[in-house]
Amino acid sequence: MAQDRIVIIGAGPAGMACAHTLTAKGRPCTVIEKEDMPGGLCRTLDHGGYLFDIGGHRFLTKSDEIDKLWREVMGDDMLHVKRLSRIYYNKRYFDYPLSFFNTFWNLGPFESALCVASYLKSKISRVDDSTFEGWVINRFGKRLYDIFFKTYTEKVWAVACTDISADWASQRLRGLSLRIAIKKAMLGMKGKSPKTLSGEFLYPRTGPGEFYYRLKERVSEGGGQFIFKRTLTGIRHNANNVSSIEVEDARTGKREEMPVEYLFSSMPLPSMIMALDPAPPDEVLQAARNLRFRDFLVVNLILDKERIFPDQWIYVHSPEVKLGRVQNYKNWSPAMVIDPKKTSLGLEYFCTEGDELWRMNDVDLINYAIRELESIGIVSRRYLVNGFVVRCQNAYPIYSLGYQKNMDIVRGYLSRFTNLQTIGRGGLFRYDNSDHALLTGIYAAKNFLGAGHYDLWKVSAEDGYLES
Numbered sequence: 001m002a003q004d005r006i007v008i009i010g011a012g013p014a015g016m017a018c019a020h021t022l023t024a025k026g027r028p029c030t031v032i033e034k035e036d037m038p039g040g041l042c043r044t045l046d047h048g049g050y051l052f053d054i055g056g057h058r059f060l061t062k063s064d065e066i067d068k069l070w071r072e073v074m075g076d077d078m079l080h081v082k083r084l085s086r087i088y089y090n091k092r093y094f095d096y097p098l099s100f101f102n103t104f105w106n107l108g109p110f111e112s113a114l115c116v117a118s119y120l121k122s123k124i125s126r127v128d129d130s131t132f133e134g135w136v137i138n139r140f141g142k143r144l145y146d147i148f149f150k151t152y153t154e155k156v157w158a159v160a161c162t163d164i165s166a167d168w169a170s171q172r173l174r175g176l177s178l179r180i181a182i183k184k185a186m187l188g189m190k191g192k193s194p195k196t197l198s199g200e201f202l203y204p205r206t207g208p209g210e211f212y213y214r215l216k217e218r219v220s221e222g223g224g225q226f227i228f229k230r231t232l233t234g235i236r237h238n239a240n241n242v243s244s245i246e247v248e249d250a251r252t253g254k255r256e257e258m259p260v261e262y263l264f265s266s267m268p269l270p271s272m273i274m275a276l277d278p279a280p281p282d283e284v285l286q287a288a289r290n291l292r293f294r295d296f297l298v299v300n301l302i303l304d305k306e307r308i309f310p311d312q313w314i315y316v317h318s319p320e321v322k323l324g325r326v327q328n329y330k331n332w333s334p335a336m337v338i339d340p341k342k343t344s345l346g347l348e349y350f351c352t353e354g355d356e357l358w359r360m361n362d363v364d365l366i367n368y369a370i371r372e373l374e375s376i377g378i379v380s381r382r383y384l385v386n387g388f389v390v391r392c393q394n395a396y397p398i399y400s401l402g403y404q405k406n407m408d409i410v411r412g413y414l415s416r417f418t419n420l421q422t423i424g425r426g427g428l429f430r431y432d433n434s435d436h437a438l439l440t441g442i443y444a445a446k447n448f449l450g451a452g453h454y455d456l457w458k459v460s461a462e463d464g465y466l467e468s
Helices: 013-024 064-077 100-124 132-140 142-157 166-173 178-187 209-221 269-275 282-289 362-375 403-414 424-428 434-449 456-461
Strands: 006-009 030-033 044-047 050-053 078-082 085-089 092-096 200-204 225-228 230-237 242-249 255-259 262-265 293-303 313-316 325-328 343-351 384-397 420-422
Touching: 006 013, 013 030, 013 209, 013 424, 013 434, 030 230, 044 209, 044 293, 044 384, 050 293, 050 343, 064 078, 064 200, 064 209, 064 434, 085 142, 092 100, 100 132, 100 142, 132 142, 132 166, 142 343, 200 209, 209 225, 230 255, 230 269, 242 262, 262 434, 269 282, 269 403, 269 424, 282 403, 293 362, 343 362, 362 384, 384 424, 420 424, 420 434, 424 434, 424 456, 434 456
Parallel strands: 006 030, 006 262, 030 225, 085 313, 262 420
Antiparallel strands: 044 050, 078 200, 085 092, 230 242, 242 255, 293 343, 293 384, 313 325, 325 343
């Protein structure tokens, strides 16, 4: 074992991009991952030959650097996929992105007129813009907010929209408004449209996990090594310099200490703060505790039915079911199913570790999910062949009101460390897409190599990388 190590915590997009950049420049590193494969939330699971994402992951970016990396690694195994996704609400399907005539038809002339009147009112009488609710109402009107935003958003976060910071809306929906959406739907828009409205994306033929497996091969060839099924349990430091880390073997419970020359961490930021030894001041610990994540689980089903719906995914806004989103993987790539006469679905439920859904056993969850599919008319139980459940902790950072104050405290404390950078969605507590996460890993490696001086906290806050 080398005396000094460059260590990366997490083999998700940020960690893998960081390792790839380092080893390409002749700097071997060790990647420690709690799962048994690379990819993080972008890994692809094989269940009897059927391939499942952990949710669906479009390869879509405005970064030339990331686009080049994807194409270089995947070559001809990248598909150009025409996006088809819809919203299920009130027993009807609405096109998403917005189709003016489809929305008008589904809502009916009276409701549509009320939505337009509500939108016009929002232009005259604006509300507090600091919350998610206010931000959306000011751009779409209250009626459309109630129909298309409120129910689904509160289903995802289990927090009232009045308690969610407008930062989340401005990050995910920037550049999108009712005026722009209608203009695109009716007239088309020249130039680049908001990423939210993008009609095509790239997708690896056998799922996003293939991209990360290929990155892993490149890292290994460059002298990097991977240690899977290990969880970080401690970070030893002397006030401004990390000296070693402690990791636990998930299979045996055995712990070992590893010396560290430099540490990159993509693990959830609050967990990393809690792992520091000596512990940070109480103010920093409390700020970290106030930064919370939303968990989710996916009920994956194999169904003996060739065609169920034509979309890649459907957002389920109807409040009568807990189901949040349904993925249809053969519509992402035909190679995701081994039998074209069958269909594989991923049913996404947003939850919190320890709640009723999270504690439900897998058989009960599969039965619960298929009942919900039946209740909204998507598919009958009689087609069910097989299923399994995947639970994911710390999937989505919650932008609750006041979160930025807590972030400022944590960031201020971390700025003292000379050999530590946090990266990725978890490490930066930013609801970033995978291209943003990849970019933070690349930039962090370049910072270490002396090839740049990037502020990782601002990567997705720069105009070029937002959905604008």
